[in-house]
Amino acid sequence: MLSGARAWLQSASDLRAFRLVTRRSRLVLLAAGLVGLVGGGWLIKVRLTPPPLADVMTAAVTVGDIEEIVLASGTLKPVKLVAVGAQVSGRITALKVELGRKVAKGDLIAEIDSLTQQNTLRTAIASLDEKRAQRVEKEATLANAEATLARHQLTFAQKASSRADYDTAETTVKTTRAQIAQLDAQIVEAEVEVETARINLGYTRITAPIDGTVLAIVAQEGQTVNAVQSAPTIVVLGRLDVMTVRAEISEADIVRVKPGQDVWFTILGDPERRFHATLQSIEPAPESIKTDSSFSTTSTSSTSSSSSSSTSTSAIYYIGLFDVPNPDGRLRTYMTAQVRIVLGGAKAVPVVPAAALGGRRDDGTYPVQVIGARGEIESRAVTVGFNTKVMAEIRAGLTAGERVVTGRRNAETQAQTRMGPPPPMGF
Incomplete structure (x- = not known):
């Protein structure tokens, strides 16, 4: 009986321990559920609610x-650009320059066959000498006529000669003087012809009109040029120590731009370097004025209307000009310049x-x-x-x-x- 009591007490103790463990497990599970619920709610809030000023x-x-500017696209050109041509026709016998070579004003560039011009000059000189010889002859004739007239004046006063002889002598003097005056005019004309022939002979030696660099050689040695209708170009010279920028300014910005404003520009090959200058002038009309239909006398009304329509829809640009020094030759002909015209800052x-x-x-x-x-x-x-x-x-x-x-x-x-x-x- 004692052993049965002990077994009963042991089972009761185990039951109480089991109930205690079960109660604690429930509390732990409940606490874990609350923590999960709070964490999930916070996570949902964070994901669905944007942070302050997130939008x-x-x-x-x-x-x-800060710098308020007007943008423009420009083209670099030499401050002086000259197409050196021939004023006489003939074959180029010598070409004295090379591409890229620097020349000074007056340097020989090319020579044209001058035989024709030399012959023309000789003919003109011969004609001049002939006129001068004729004048010397007429001067002698005039002296003889004046002496004859003097004798007739004396004899006529003494009634030793007739009136007709006196009148004939007087007419001869006047005629000879008129002939001399005519020869004087012919001599002047002949001198002009000689001078023209001498100038044309000089045109066979083509010289540089400015200091510059040979940018292009259009004609070659041995080529025949014809200067009858137009002056053919032999070489193109440019002065490269100073470059002129022709900036295209849109009509929307031109009202804010004026000469004297500061400008700077960059080139495509060196966008980090700025070239500074001052806007010198603005052309009063855009380039399109050169092709305006108002100057065409053969255009019909339909052509004029279509031209006006196309002009009104195309962009209008005004040309702003400024010079920039180019001592190192970094700026080259016809480079593109990204121009900024400074309005203020x-x-x-x-x-x-x-x-x-x-x-x-x-x-x-x-x-x-x-x-x-x-x-x-x-x-x-x-x-x-x-x-x-x-x-x-x-x-x-x-x-x-x-x-x-x-x-x-x-x-x-x-x-x-x-x-x-x-x-x-x-x-």
């Missing part, structure tokens, strides 16, 4: 330099992206959305100075370090922000 893009107000001023500005108000200010100290967005009016359409100068309303709203993120960007970055490739 806006911001930028800081910084201090920097400021240094070390507060600047913001132009996208942060709203529409201009009647009082001249612009609305800007600013991020406050607690992350809230507030609207503020600012005064703007120079505006390049990319960056804008702030003259009042903002200080360096503040942040402004520059735009809103799109739906795809916001979704990526909420969901986090995509998983690595392969997972």
